[in-house]
Amino acid sequence: xxxxxxxxxxxxxxxxxxxxxxxxxxxxxxxxxxxxxxxxxxxxxxxxxxxxxxxxxxxxxxxxxxxxxxxxxxxxxxxxxxxxxxxxxxxxxxxxxxxxxxxxxxxxxxxxxxxxxxxxxxxxxxxxxxxxxxxxxxxxxxxxxxxxxxxxxxxxxxxxxxxxxxxxxxxxxxxxxxxxxxxxxxxxxxxxxxxxxxxxxxxxxxxxxxxxxxxxxxxxxxxxxxxxxxxxxxxxxxxxxxxxxxxxxxxxxxxxxxxxxxxxxxxxxxxxxxxxxxxxxxxxxxxxxxxxxxxxxxxxxxxxxxxxxxxxxxxxxxxxxxxxxxxxxxxxxxxxxxxxxxxxxxxxxxxxxxx
Amino acid sequence: xxxxxxxxxxxxxxxxxxxxxxxxxxxxxxxxxxxxxxxxxxxxxxxxxxxxxxxxxxxxxxxxxxxxxxxxxxxxxxxxxxxxxxxxxxxxxxxxxxxxxxxxxxxxxxxxxxxxxxxxxxxxxxxxxxxxxxxxxxxxxxxxxxxxxxxxxxxxxxxxxxxxxxxxxxxxxxxxxxxxxxxxxxxxxxxxxxxxxxxxxxxxxxxxxxxxxxxxxxxxxxxxxxxxxxxxxxxxxxxxxxxxxxxxxxxxxxxxxxxxxxxxxxxxxxxxxxxxxxxxxxxxxxxxxxxxxxxxxxxxxxxxxxxxxxxxxxxxxxxxxxxxxxxxxxxxxxxxxxxxxxxxxxxxxxxxxxxxxxxxxxxxxxxxxxxxxxxxxxxxxxxxxxxxxxxxxxxxxxxxxxxxxxxxxxxxxxxxxxxxxxxxxxxxxxxxxxxxxxxxxxxxxxxxxxxxxxxxxxxxxxxxxxxxxxxxxxxxxxxxxxxxxxxxxxxxxxxxxxxxxxxxxxxxxxxxxxxxxxxxxxxxxxxxxxxxxxxxxxxxxxxxxxxxxxx
Numbered sequence: 090x091x092x093x094x095x096x097x098x099x100x101x102x103x104x105x106x107x108x109x110x111x112x113x114x115x116x117x118x119x120x121x122x123x124x125x126x127x128x129x130x131x132x133x134x135x136x137x138x139x140x141x142x143x144x145x146x147x148x149x150x151x152x153x154x155x156x157x158x159x160x161x162x163x164x165x166x167x168x169x170x171x172x173x174x175x176x177x178x179x180x181x182x183x184x185x186x187x188x189x190x191x192x193x194x195x196x197x198x199x200x201x202x203x204x205x206x207x208x209x210x211x212x213x214x215x216x217x218x219x220x221x222x223x224x225x226x227x228x229x230x231x232x233x234x235x236x237x238x239x240x241x242x243x244x245x246x247x248x249x250x251x252x253x254x255x256x257x258x259x260x261x262x263x264x265x266x267x268x269x270x271x272x273x274x275x276x277x278x279x280x281x282x283x284x285x286x287x288x289x290x291x292x293x294x295x296x297x298x299x300x301x302x303x304x305x306x307x308x309x310x311x312x313x314x315x316x317x318x319x320x321x322x323x324x325x326x327x328x329x330x331x332x333x334x335x336x337x338x339x340x341x342x343x344x345x346x347x348x349x350x351x352x353x354x355x356x357x358x359x360x361x362x363x364x365x366x367x368x369x370x371x372x373x374x375x376x377x378x379x380x381x382x383x384x385x386x387x388x389x390x391x392x393x394x395x396x397x398x399x400x401x402x403x404x405x406x407x408x409x410x411x412x413x414x415x416x417x418x419x420x421x422x423x424x425x426x427x428x429x430x431x432x433x434x435x436x437x438x439x440x441x442x443x444x
Numbered sequence: 445x446x447x448x449x450x451x452x453x454x455x456x457x458x459x460x461x462x463x464x465x466x467x468x469x470x471x472x473x474x475x476x477x478x479x480x481x482x483x484x485x486x487x488x489x490x491x492x493x494x495x496x497x498x499x500x501x502x503x504x505x506x507x508x509x510x511x512x513x514x515x516x517x518x519x520x521x522x523x524x525x526x527x528x529x530x531x532x533x534x535x536x537x538x539x540x541x542x543x544x545x546x547x548x549x550x551x552x553x554x555x556x557x558x559x560x561x562x563x564x565x566x567x568x569x570x571x572x573x574x575x576x577x578x579x580x581x582x583x584x585x586x587x588x589x590x591x592x593x594x595x596x597x598x599x600x601x602x603x604x605x606x607x608x609x610x611x612x613x614x615x616x617x618x619x620x621x622x623x624x625x626x627x628x629x630x631x632x633x634x635x636x637x638x639x640x641x642x643x644x645x646x647x648x649x650x651x652x653x654x655x656x657x658x659x660x661x662x663x664x665x666x667x668x669x670x671x672x673x674x675x676x677x678x679x680x681x682x683x684x685x686x687x688x689x690x691x692x693x694x695x696x697x698x699x700x701x702x703x704x705x706x707x708x709x710x711x712x713x714x715x716x717x718x719x720x721x722x723x724x725x726x727x728x729x730x731x732x733x734x735x736x737x738x739x740x741x742x743x744x745x746x747x748x749x750x751x752x753x754x755x756x757x758x759x760x761x762x763x764x765x766x767x768x769x770x771x772x773x774x775x776x777x778x779x780x781x782x783x784x785x786x787x788x789x790x791x792x793x794x795x796x797x798x799x800x801x802x803x804x805x806x807x808x809x810x811x812x813x814x815x816x817x818x819x820x821x822x823x824x825x826x827x828x829x830x831x832x833x834x835x836x837x838x839x840x841x842x843x844x845x846x847x848x849x850x851x852x853x854x855x856x857x858x859x860x861x862x863x864x865x866x867x868x869x870x871x872x873x874x875x876x877x878x879x880x881x882x883x884x885x886x887x888x889x890x891x892x893x894x895x896x897x898x899x900x901x902x903x904x905x906x907x908x909x910x911x912x913x914x915x916x917x918x919x920x921x922x923x924x925x926x927x928x929x930x931x932x933x934x935x936x937x938x939x940x941x942x943x944x945x946x947x948x949x950x951x952x953x954x955x956x957x958x959x960x961x962x963x964x965x966x967x968x969x970x971x972x973x974x975x976x977x978x979x980x981x982x983x984x985x986x987x988x989x990x991x992x993x994x995x
Contacts (some may be wrong), residue, residue, distance in 0.1 A: 291939055311835060346863055
């Protein structure tokens with residue numbers, strides 16, 4: 090029967106997506122970039138909207154929330170999944186509100202007056218049925234997907250505004266966004282790039298080879314030399330895994346040292362991060378913030394005799410506080426870290442912060 | 445260290461250059477005895493002149509051009525206390541072009557040339573004196589400098605930071621050749637054996653083109669043939685051990701150097717018409733050049749060499765050879781004992797006051813002194829645990845980890861990129877030093893300044909442990925001007941079966957940078973523990989002065 094087929098097909102897809110998420114969690118820098126994850130998540134959510142059985146917006150939101158919880162539980166450090174789920178939930182709310190014809194109540198929590206007089210927005214249960222809701226939501230998700238396709242290009246278009254000729258730029262590890270950013274600038278300007286290799290994953294090596302193939306003067310340095318060479322660096326441009334709600338970053342380990350060194354030398358620190366990396370998390374959740382991988386890259390098994398008596402750690406992420414960051418460059422333009430909270434309120438609904 | 449090596453070059457420069465600079469150096473070395481030194485200088489000049497004239501090729505026109513050069517440049521030389529770095533390239537280029545010119549056409553008579561040159565130098569000197577009267581530092585114009593006045597430290601720029609100057613490289617090549625010839629003694633026929641000049645390897649990052657970059661796969665001994673009678677075998681072995689990284693760490697290198705020199709002194713026999721005190725010093729010079737070709741000398745090694753040379757030259761001439769050799773061996777032993785072994789005992793006694801129960805101590809890399817302190821403290825029943833931070837590509841921290849675990853200390857091990865994660869747990873940071881510079885900066889393994897920076901950000905106290913024999917009179921503000929570049933191939937790593945940087949040489953715009961040292965500014969360091977006590981970083985020049993007065 091077509092209905093049952095669709096359902097099993099859907100659940101199969103969801104299961105395969107979950108297992109892929111679980112698998113690519115080992116080692117920092119996922120096997121695929123965050124942009125791909127975001128796109129796949131959105132495509133999967135579109136499919137759920139199209140194929141799952143629901144009659145009103147409330148049910149749809151419940152289904153998506155449930156699937157979203159499962160997906161984030163599969164790989165908690167991959168925050169783009171959760172971000173896309175929240176985006177889709179916000180889309181659903183908007184479409185519902187538009188179908189109802191009610192005015193755009195974008196600021197649900199803004200004024201104290203509203204809080205006192207409205208008595209909560211609980212009368213809005215999303216229980217009304219609208220026939221065109223499905224089509225509208227799917228169309229909106231398609232728009233979201235188009236936006237996701239263009240993020241890297243949007244960011245690299247801004248490269249020439251920030252890089253002048255004969256600059257020395259420092260970066261750490263490998264970020265596809267920064268790679269595109271620098272390649273775009275290299276088409277018109279000549280500059281030098283210093284890449285810190287970021288042990289133990291050493292993704293800086295890959296970044297350096299890619300950049301040097303585009304005829305950009307690249308130098309690879311070990312992490313220990315970051316402060317030593319920082320005095321000759323004009324700008325630090327980095328990518329990140331997540332942008333947190335307070336404007337801070339969850340980035341590759343070693344980024345905090347880089348940021349402190351840049352602050353000491355008053356070198357601007359620029360973060361290239363597309364909007365789908367913005368997450369409503371705060372850094373104080375200690376148990377979920379850090380992620381560790383096997384320390385066999387730090388202390389290999391060949392050091393057998395001492396291995397049992399020593400604790401070895403291999404954290405993947407670092408927290409960078411917002412005071413150390415100068416500028417965020419995203420697909421909607423450049424922003425200061427103090428503005429991140431406003432952008433977040435535009436992207437996500439406050440009730441969706443907790444999935 | 446550069447002073448002692450450059451003494452032979454000094455004398456040539458006196459011949460080529462204006463006497464103003466020569467006066468500076470001479471006055472620096474012996475305050476108040478200029479007149480006799482001037483005479484000695486002139487004698488030396490004549491000797492050198494004789495040797496040069498023996499080759500029988502002088503170019504009058506070239507010579508005149510060179511004389512123009514120093515006289516033109518002499519007035520433009522700055523009269524302030526920092527003539528060193530500007531003056532050094534001047535004599536370098538002058539003498540280099542001189543030695544270049546030394547293969548050309550025939551000449552006026554030597555007497556004429558000598559007279560010409562004497563006249564020119566006299567005129568230069570008077571013009572210089574005139575300038576210097578009104579100059580800021582009037583040390584050269586005062587006939588007697590009081591001993592308590594600071595010595596003007598007019599040092600020569602060490603060769604290993606002038607790689608981008610082709611004249612300096614030529615000069616070094618000539619010097620190495622000359623040392624081989626001077627060590628020839630009488631009648632030994634050694635052709636083609638000389639202290640080898642190592643060639644650089646790989647693409648050098650442009651910021652560091654003034655430094656050498658050698659590959660470990662091309663050891664310097666490849667060009668030495670057997671028998672290498674110029675260089676003592678224990679020195680050859682030592683040089684190889686340095687260049688391959690078998691002996692690493694400033695204490696280890698200094699001790700190994702002193703032991704090798706003990707062996708050299710043991711095997712030394714004074715040739716018939718020479719005095720031990722002068723000849724032995726000359727014998728040691730090619731060894732030192734060879735060692736610095738294997739790996740640039742460290743500050744501690746430089747101080748040790750200065751000490752040895754001083755001891756040798758202080759041997760009275762009527763002393764018998766066996767007695768003299770015995771005395772020297774004793775001196776070396778006592779130096780090692782006092783400055784290194786006893787010093788580390790003293791430092792560990794001070795340091796243990798700073799370690800309390802329940803401490804979490806962070807150390808970086810492998811410093812023999814810090815390891816010693818921690819082992820001592822553990823023996824004295826202090827309860828603490830240690831976090832060892834390590835960095836690629838040397839991974840020296842693993843050695844420290846092994847030693848501490850063998851003692852039974854509880855250890856944690858991370859790489860330097862995880863520093864921000866681990867630092868909130870830490871209560872103190874202990875760092876070792878390679879040298880302490882006179883402006884309070886700490887020169888140490890690359891990565892130390894980073895640790896101090898992040899520790900400061902988290903408000904964790906940073907303590908540096910350093911013996912006084914590592915204090916040096918150099919000043920430096922960044923890690924670029926004087927550093928060491930290690931083999932760039934060390935950065936290559938194979939991970940998940942892929943080696944991204946394997947063919948880095950073929951890619952034109954890709955460079956690998958493997959620095960060895962960096963400098964930590966004194967505001968990051970809270971305390972320096974030395975054998976003289978616990979001092980702040982900025983008191984280093986005070987200690988240097990006290991040491992000089994003692995000696």
